Amino acid sequence: MKTELTVNGRRERLDADARTTLLDALRVHLELTGTKKGCDHGQCGACTVLVNGRRINSCLSLACMHEGDEIVTIEGLGEPDRLSDLQQAFLSHDGFQCGFCTPGQICSATAMLSEIEAGWPSHVSDDLDRTPELSSTEISERMSGNICRCSAYPNIVEAIKEAADRRRG
Amino acid sequence: MALHLKMDERDDCDRLDAMAQKIIGTPIDRPEGALKVAGRARYALDMLPAGACHGVLVRATVAKGKLSSVDKDAVMALPGVRAVIADERLLRNPAQGMAGEAPVQGVSDVAYFGQLVALVVADSFEQARHGAQRLKLTLSSDPDVVVRPDDPAADLESPDDQKSEMGDLGRAMVDAAFSIDETYTTPPHASAAMEPHASIAEWSGEKLTLHGSYQMLPFNRSELADALGIDEGNVRILAPYVGGGFGSKLGISQEAVAAAIAAKELGVPVAVAMSRQQVFEGIMRRSETRQRIRLAAGEDGVLTGIGHEAWVSNLPDETFAEPVTQATPFLYQGAHRLIGQHIARVHRTCAGSVRAPGEAVGLTALEIAMDELAEISGIDPLELRLRNIPDKDPTEGIPFSSNKLSEALKVGAEKFGWSERSGTPGTRREGEWLVGMGMASAARVNMLIESKARVTLTGDGVARIESDMTDIGTGTYAVLSQIAGEMLGLPIDHVDVHLGDTDLPRGSGSGGSFGAASNGTAVFLACEDIRNQLCEKLGCDPESLTLKDGHAISGNQRLPFSEILQGTDLVGEGHVEPGKTEEAVRQATFGSYFAEVGVNAVTGETRLRRMLGVFSAGRILNEKTARSQCLGGMTFGIGMALLEELIHDDRDGHIVNRDLAEYHLPVNADVSGLEVVLLDERDGWANPLHAKGIGELGICGAAASIVNAIHNATGVRVRDLPATLDKVLEGLPPLS
Ligand code: FES
Ligand code: FES
Numbered sequence: 055m056k057t058e059l060t061v062n063g064r065r066e067r068l069d070a071d072a073r074t075t076l077l078d079a080l081r082v083h084l085e086l087t088g089t090k091k092g093c094d095h096g097q098c099g100a101c102t103v104l105v106n107g108r109r110i111n112s113c114l115s116l117a118c119m120h121e122g123d124e125i126v127t128i129e130g131l132g133e134p135d136r137l138s139d140l141q142q143a144f145l146s147h148d149g150f151q152c153g154f155c156t157p158g159q160i161c162s163a164t165a166m167l168s169e170i171e172a173g174w175p176s177h178v179s180d181d182l183d184r185t186p187e188l189s190s191t192e193i194s195e196r197m198s199g200n201i202c203r204c205s206a207y208p209n210i211v212e213a214i215k216e217a218a219d220r221r222r223g
Numbered sequence: 224m225a226l227h228l229k230m231d232e233r234d235d236c237d238r239l240d241a242m243a244q245k246i247i248g249t250p251i252d253r254p255e256g257a258l259k260v261a262g263r264a265r266y267a268l269d270m271l272p273a274g275a276c277h278g279v280l281v282r283a284t285v286a287k288g289k290l291s292s293v294d295k296d297a298v299m300a301l302p303g304v305r306a307v308i309a310d311e312r313l314l315r316n317p318a319q320g321m322a323g324e325a326p327v328q329g330v331s332d333v334a335y336f337g338q339l340v341a342l343v344v345a346d347s348f349e350q351a352r353h354g355a356q357r358l359k360l361t362l363s364s365d366p367d368v369v370v371r372p373d374d375p376a377a378d379l380e381s382p383d384d385q386k387s388e389m390g391d392l393g394r395a396m397v398d399a400a401f402s403i404d405e406t407y408t409t410p411p412h413a414s415a416a417m418e419p420h421a422s423i424a425e426w427s428g429e430k431l432t433l434h435g436s437y438q439m440l441p442f443n444r445s446e447l448a449d450a451l452g453i454d455e456g457n458v459r460i461l462a463p464y465v466g467g468g469f470g471s472k473l474g475i476s477q478e479a480v481a482a483a484i485a486a487k488e489l490g491v492p493v494a495v496a497m498s499r500q501q502v503f504e505g506i507m508r509r510s511e512t513r514q515r516i517r518l519a520a521g522e523d524g525v526l527t528g529i530g531h532e533a534w535v536s537n538l539p540d541e542t543f544a545e546p547v548t549q550a551t552p553f554l555y556q557g558a559h560r561l562i563g564q565h566i567a568r569v570h571r572t573c574a575g576s577v578r579a580p581g582e583a584v585g586l587t588a589l590e591i592a593m594d595e596l597a598e599i600s601g602i603d604p605l606e607l608r609l610r611n612i613p614d615k616d617p618t619e620g621i622p623f624s625s626n627k628l629s630e631a632l633k634v635g636a637e638k639f640g641w642s643e644r645s646g647t648p649g650t651r652r653e654g655e656w657l658v659g660m661g662m663a664s665a666a667r668v669n670m671l672i673e674s675k676a677r678v679t680l681t682g683d684g685v686a687r688i689e690s691d692m693t694d695i696g697t698g699t700y701a702v703l704s705q706i707a708g709e710m711l712g713l714p715i716d717h718v719d720v721h722l723g724d725t726d727l728p729r730g731s732g733s734g735g736s737f738g739a740a741s742n743g744t745a746v747f748l749a750c751e752d753i754r755n756q757l758c759e760k761l762g763c764d765p766e767s768l769t770l771k772d773g774h775a776i777s778g779n780q781r782l783p784f785s786e787i788l789q790g791t792d793l794v795g796e797g798h799v800e801p802g803k804t805e806e807a808v809r810q811a812t813f814g815s816y817f818a819e820v821g822v823n824a825v826t827g828e829t830r831l832r833r834m835l836g837v838f839s840a841g842r843i844l845n846e847k848t849a850r851s852q853c854l855g856g857m858t859f860g861i862g863m864a865l866l867e868e869l870i871h872d873d874r875d876g877h878i879v880n881r882d883l884a885e886y887h888l889p890v891n892a893d894v895s896g897l898e899v900v901l902l903d904e905r906d907g908w909a910n911p912l913h914a915k916g917i918g919e920l921g922i923c924g925a926a927a928s929i930v931n932a933i934h935n936a937t938g939v940r941v942r943d944l945p946a947t948l949d950k951v952l953e954g955l956p957p958l959s
C-alpha cells in the first residue's frame with residue numbers, strides 16, 4: 055500500500071504491506087530504529103512517537119492510516135551533539151539506564167509538556183479548569199504510560215522538571 | 224605482558240585513592256548516554272541488514288506431550304514464506320547463567336505450555352507472523368502431568384548440599400522467650416526487561432555473526448556453538464547495547480539458535496524477535512517460593528536460633544534452584560540453625576535467575592519474620608536488628624570482609640525519622656488513609672569472576688578499553704572509563720570504551736552484581752601494566768609517577784603522553800581471578816530500607832509514600848549510576864511487595880498474565896519519594912578497587928519494608944506476596 059507522510063520534516067513515500075504498523079514502517083522501512091518495540095500491544099510506551107504533535111503508541115496504528123500526517127520520532131528531536139533540552143536533561147539526571155524505553159519516554163514527555171501548557175487536566179489535577187501545575191505528581195501520572203523496568207522514574211521526573219523550567223525561561 | 228592477579232590476599236594499597244585525576248566515584252554522565260537519549264544507540268534488532276528475512280516463533284500449547292507433525296506445506300504456500308523450521312537443535316528453554324553449554328534441546332518433547340517449537344521465516348515480518356499464526360501443529364497431551372509445585376505427585380528433591388544444621392533448633396524454639404514459626408509465600412516473577420529477546424544471525428561461510436541481546440557473551444558464545452554443533456571459534460556475538468537483562472539474558476535463548484539455523488538454511492541474514500508474550504512464557508521466571516521461617520529469641524530479643532526452609536520448583540533436568548536462603552547463614556547471630564531446600568519438578572516455564580536470585584525473595588520473608596518477632600517481643604524493629612548483628616559469620620566462623628549493617632540501619636533511621644513511628648499499629652490516620660512505617664535490612668553476597676581486559680594508550684594520549692563485557696544499563700561504560708581515566712590520568716573524554724564483542728578479551732559478563740568489580744579490576748590491572756611501561760620509558764619507579772590530565776609527572780619533569788609515546792601505542796592487559804579471599808572472609812554488601820505507606824481504609828489499596836535505601840557496597844565507582852541501580856532495585860522491591868505475580872493456570876500451567884497489561888510492573892505513579900544514601904566504604908578483601916556489587920543489593924529485602932509498613936499502618940500481617948488490596952482489606956475493621 056502506498057502512503058505519503060512527513061517524518062522528521064522529510065516527505066516519505068511508503069510502499070508497505072497493509073498490515074505494517076507505523077512502528078515497523080519507521081523501524082524497518084525508513085530505518086529509523088530509535089523508536090523501540092517493547093510489546094507491540096500498546097502496553098509499554100517504548101514505541102511512542104508524535105503524530106501531528108500528539109503522542110501515540112506507534113505499534114497500535116497502521117502506517118497506511120497516516121496519509122499526510124506529520125510524524126516526529128526521537129531522531130527528529132535532536133542529535134547526539136545537538137540534544138534537545140529534554141534529551142540533555144535525561145542525560146544529566148540519568149533518566150535512563152539500559153536506554154531502551156528512553157526514546158519513548160522522551161517523545162512522550164515532549165508532548166506531555168505541551169498538553170500541560172494547553173491546560174489539559176489529568177486524573178490527579180485538582181481543578182479541571184485551571185492550567186495544571188507541573189508537580190511531581192502530575193508528571194508521574196502523565197508519564198505512567200511509559201514503563202521503565204530499569205526504573206529511572208525518579209530521575210525522569212527530575213529531568214522533565216528541569217527541561218520544563220528551561221522551556222518556560 | 225598481561226598483569227595477572229589472583230585474589231589470594233587483601234589489598235592494602237588502595238591505589239585508586241592515591242591517584243591524581245580524581246574522577247573515580249564522581250557522578251559523571253554516562254559516556255554512551257547521548258546516543259541513548261538521541262535514539263542512536265543500536266540494540267540487537269536495530270542492526271537489520273539489507274535483504275534480511277524475518278522469523279516468528281510458534282509455541283506448543285500443551286504442558287507435556289509430543290509434537291508429532293508440523294504442517295509445513297500449508298504455510299509454505301503463503302506469500303513470502305521462505306521456510307518453516309522445527310529442528311531438534313531448537314532450545315527447550317534458555318541456558319542457565321554461566322552454563323557455557325547448550326540447555327536441553329529438541330522440539331518433539333514438549334515440557335511446558337508455551338515451549339517454542341517452530342519458526343516461520345518470510346520476506347517480511349508481517350508475512351512471517353501470519354504464517355506463524357496459521358501453522359498447524361499436531362500435539363499429543365500427556366494426562367500425567369504435574370504443573371503445581373504443591374501437587375503431592377510432584378517429585379521433590381532435597382539436595383544435601385543445600386542443607387545445613389548447627390546446634391538444636393528444636394530445643395532453642397522450646398526454650399525461647401519469644402519465637403516465630405510462620406510460612407511465607409512469594410509468587411513467580413518475570414524479569415520483564417524492556418527489550419524483548421532478539422537476534423539477527425548472519426553466516427559468512429562457516430562463520431556465524433549474531434547480533435543479540437545478552438548479558439554474558441563468552442558463555443553465550445559457547446552455548447550457541449554447542450547448540451549448533453559447531454566450533455565456538457566460528458561464532459561471534461555482538462551486543463554493545465542491551466535493553467535490560469535482570470538475569471533474563473544470562474544464557475543463550477531460543478531465538479538465537481532459531482535465527483542461526485534459519486540463516487544457514489536460507490543463506491540470508493535472519494532476524495528473530497520474541498514477542499512479549501513469548502518472552503513471558505519462554506524465558507526464565509523466578510520460581511515461586513514457600514518459606515518456613517523459625518526464629519527463637521531470648522527476653523532481650525537476641526536470637527538463639529534461626530530456621531529457614533524453602534520450597535521452590537523447576538522443570539525436570541534443570542540444575543538451577545532459587546537459592547532462597549543464601550543470606551540467612553550470615554545476616555544475624557544465633558547458635559542453633561537449620562537451612563534446607565526442596566525443589567519440586569513441575570511442567571511450568573523454566574525457572575532461573577531474576578534480579579538477585581535468592582536474597583530478593585529469601586531476605587524479604589526473613590525480614591517480615593523479624594518484624595513479627597519485634598512485634599511479639601515489644602522491641603522496636605530497628606533495635607531488634609541492631610542487637611542481632613554478628614561480629615563474624617556465625618555459620619562459617621570467619622570474619623566479615625566488612626559489615627556496615629549497623630551504620631546503614633542507624634543512618635537510615637535518623638534520616639527517615641524512624642523515631643516518629645508509632646509502635647502501635649493502626650493508630651495513625653489521615654482522612655481515609657491509614658499511615659504506617661516499616662523497615663528491613665538488606666544483604667547480598669559479593670562475588671568476583673575471572674575477567675580479562677585490554678587497554679591501549681594511543682600515541683595521541685587516548686585510552687581505548689576493550690572487553691567483551693556488556694552494559695545492560697548498569698553503567699559499565701561509565702565506570703570502566705572512570706577507572707582507566709583515574710589510573711592513567713586522563714579526562715573522561717579521552718577514554719573510549721569498546722564492549723559487547725566476543726572478539727575482544729574475555730570479561731565476566733553482567734550478572735550477580737559482579738560485573739563492575741570483576742571487569743573493573745581487569746581494566747585496573749591493564750592500566751597498571753601501562754603505568755609500568757611508562758615508568759620504564761621515563762626511568763622512574765611506579766611510586767614516584769603521577770599521571771594527570773594527559774601528562775606524566777615524575778621528579779621535576781612533566782611531559783605530555785604524546786611526547787613520551789612519539790606516536791606509538793602502549794598496550795596493557797589485565798587478568799583477575801578469584802582466590803583465597805573468597806574463603807578466608809565472608810564478603811557481602813549490606814544496607815537498610817525504610818518505607819512509609821498509606822493504606823486506604825475503604826479499599827485496602829496501598830500507596831507507597833516514601834522510601835529510603837541506605838547501602839554500603841565498598842567503593843562507589845560512580846555515584847550517579849550506582850544510585851540509579853539502587854533506585855531500580857528498590858522499585859523491583861515495590862513491585863514484589865504490591866504488584867508483581869505470574870499466575871499459572873492450575874490445569875496446564877500456562878501463564879495467564881503473559882503480557883505487560885496483566886503482569887503489573889511498577890509505573891511512574893507507583894514510585895514516589897525514593898531516596899538513596901550510599902555509605903563510604905573500602906573493602907580490600909574484594910579486589911584492588913575496594914568496590915563490591917551494587918546492582919542487586921537494592922532489591923534484597925526491599926519488599927519487606929513495605930509489607931512491614933502495611934502492618935504498622937493497619938495491623939494486617941500479609942505473609943503471601945504481593946500485598947494486593949484483597950489481602951489487606953480482609954483484615955481491616957468494618958467501616959462504621
Ligand atoms: S511497543 Fe508500542 S506500546 Fe509497547
Ligand atoms: S532505561 Fe531500561 S527500561 Fe527504561
